[in-house]
Structure formats: structure tokens, C-alpha cells
Amino acid sequence: MTHLFKMMNKFSFLPQTLALVCGLMLAVSSQASQSFSSLEERMTGREFRETGLYKLSDEELAALNRWIRQRSLAEGEVMPQDGQPGTSADQSAAAPRDDRGLRETSASREPIRSRIVGSFTGWRGNTEFELENGMVWRQAEVGTFAIREVENPEVVIRPGMFGAWRLQVEGYNSRVRVERIR
Numbered sequence: 001m002t003h004l005f006k007m008m009n010k011f012s013f014l015p016q017t018l019a020l021v022c023g024l025m026l027a028v029s030s031q032a033s034q035s036f037s038s039l040e041e042r043m044t045g046r047e048f049r050e051t052g053l054y055k056l057s058d059e060e061l062a063a064l065n066r067w068i069r070q071r072s073l074a075e076g077e078v079m080p081q082d083g084q085p086g087t088s089a090d091q092s093a094a095a096p097r098d099d100r101g102l103r104e105t106s107a108s109r110e111p112i113r114s115r116i117v118g119s120f121t122g123w124r125g126n127t128e129f130e131l132e133n134g135m136v137w138r139q140a141e142v143g144t145f146a147i148r149e150v151e152n153p154e155v156v157i158r159p160g161m162f163g164a165w166r167l168q169v170e171g172y173n174s175r176v177r178v179e180r181i182r
Contacts, residue, residue, distance in 0.1 A: 109159040122146040136182040
């Protein structure tokens with residue numbers, strides 16, 4: 001009987017440990033969502049006026065901040081501990097560089113979602129695709145695809161066989177093999 005009590009005492013820490021782990025997970029997720037700084041917090045009053053953001057209604061400013069928060073989380077932006085945006089050198093040191101498509105040794109073969117910068121009318125054999133996330137890809141196969149001009153279309157670049165990557169513009173079925181150049 002004493003053996004049974006010893007075993008029960010041995011496992012009595014399990015509920016407390018589980019509660020502690022759950023609490024820590026909640027605190028970490030709360031910290032991550034609170035680390036976002038709104039535009040008003042990131043900018044000085046003068047910068048806020050000079051950029052014209054003061055002209056936005058409260059609803060428009062809230063929508064812009066929501067867009068920035070979602071975009072930052074989607075692209076894995078990491079804010080420095082002081083909550084202020086750092087320089088690009090600070091951010092590159094804090095967040096790992098996304099080298100998907102650059103090297104065969106890249107561990108991640110996850111699809112890349114971004115937007116083409118500027119107007120887009122298709123590809124013509126040697127097209128370069130500059131993306132909002134800073135990546136630049138080049139068409140790696142012959143062929144053309146023409147569409148009516150669109151601004152900043154969303155694209156998905158998916159990994160294929162033998163290290164290949166294929167770009168597809170949202171809303172169209174055509175795909176083209178691409179290689180990352182930056």
C-alpha cells in the first residue's frame with residue numbers, strides 16, 4: 001500500500017506541470033501579439049504629419065495598422081526588444097534570412113506567397129519577377145503568357161521536383177519554372 005502512495009506522489013506534479021506549461025504558452029503568444037507597434041508608436045509626431053497619415057480617419061488608421069501587423073507576422077518580422085523598429089541590419093540579425101530558392105541546401109521547401117511589385121502583363125521568355133518580400137526570380141524556361149495589365153498581383157511560388165520552383169499568378173492556371181536570382 002505504501003508503494004501505491006509513493007507512486008501517486010511521484011505523479012502528483014503532473015497536473016501542476018501541465019498547468020505551468022499551458023500558462024507559459026499563453027504568455028508567449030500574448031507577448032508576440034503585443035510586440036507589434038502601431039504607426040503612431042513607431043513614428044515621431046513630425047514623421048506622422050509629414051507622411052500625411054494624420055489625415056486618415058481612426059477607422060482607416062486602424063485598418064492600415066491591421067494590414068501592417070498581418071503582413072509583419074506573415075513575413076516573420078521580429079521586433080527588437082525595445083518595441084521600436086530597427087534598421088534592416090538589426091532585423092536581418094534578429095530574423096533568419098529567407099534563402100528559399102537560392103541554394104540547393106535550403107532546408108525549407110515551403111511555398112512562397114507574395115506580390116509582384118508594380119504592373120504585370122505576363123512573361124515573355126526572360127522575365128524577371130520582383131516581389132514585395134524582396135526576392136527576385138527569373139523565368140527559367142521558354143514560353144510566353146500574356147494577360148491584361150494588373151497591378152501588384154499575388155503570386156505563389158511552389159517547389160517542384162529536382163530543386164525546381166514554379167511561379168503561378170493568382171487567378172490564372174498558367175505556371176512557369178523560375179530560378180531565384182536575389
